[in-house]
Amino acid sequence: AAAMGRSMDDVIITAALGTANTGVSGGTSTALPSGQKVAHGSAGLTVAKLLSAKKILDQNSVDPSIKRYCVVSPEQVEDLLNTTEVKSSDFNTVKALAQGDVNSFLGFEFITSNRLTTDSNSDRQVIAFASDGIKLGIGKDITARISERDDKSYSTQVYYCMDIGATRMEEEKVVEIACQE
Secondary structure: OOOHHHHHHHHHHHHOOOOEEEEEOEEEOOOHHHHHHEOOOOOOOOOHHHHHHHHHHOOOOOOOOOEEEEEEEEHHHHHHHOOOHHHHOHHHHHHHHOOOOOOOEEEEEEEEOOOOHHHOOOEEEEEEOOOOEEEEEEEEEEEEEEEEHHHHHOOOEEEEEEEEEEOOOOOEEEEEEOOOO
16 A cells, blocks of 8 residues: 555656646647746755745746645755744744654645655756646556465465556646755
């Protein structure tokens, strides 16, 4: 089950940053536009980069009532926890250092993942998105079977399958933030 969850994460991450098939029949390939990307600037995840991502979403008229997420790796959490604006209660009502994590900041809810990819420059690709900007489709729900194999000394055989796919629904609702590690 955990492996299937990781597979789902990989499909969603690939769909968020990769080429999306668009058009009526899905025959047009659409890459994430460069205007939807925040450059690394020789730095990890900073408040300035998060502000840039928020600005991109706001300029694209993404409804502020739609929940926004930011998928980060543990390295980016450390970068943010070393930032005064995040760890100081003068700037932030969330006591980040006391909790040891960043759960929300600048309207983003943070999700920590070790599955994020790197780009051709070895920069971590952090994803900021509105909840309806990326969709996961389940073609076949989970099928699980656990049985013994008498031909293999009665060892346990686990069978687990499902059919899934994901895509960006609107490029304007997804932002890639490149972070140097």
